[in-house]
Amino acid sequence: MTDTTGINTAASPSGTGCAECDEADGWWLHLRRCAECGHIGCCDSSPGQHATAHFRETGHRFMQSFEPGEDWYWDYETQAVVDGPELAPPSSRPEGQTAPGPQGRVPADWKDLLHR
Helix, strand or coil: CCCCCCCCCCCCCCCCCCHHHHHCCCCECCEEEECCCCCEEECCCCCCCHHHHHHHHHCCCEEEECCCCCCCEEECCCCEEECCCCCCCCCCCCCCCCCCECCCCCCCCHHHHCCC
16 A cells, blocks of 8 residues: 555554444444544444445545454555555454354344345
């Protein structure tokens, strides 16, 4: 990535799960982290699609995976995977947190509820 405008390497994650899903007792498939403000939202396969909603509301164009072992970025403006710098820790949800998650709020028919 050549232009890192909109990436704040000092911004801490907003939590360990999707902020909006947690507020509504919802669930998610995978998590994404805003590289500008640290907001944690759920992926586009999740029912809430809160990471994309965060981009639409704020214009914060770069999201990074918040899944263990993943460090890729998504650029909403170019609709492409891009490289980016290391962000402030932690770099993912807790290893013991389930995906989909969080445990106890995922419905039995969760696969039927995913966006494809």
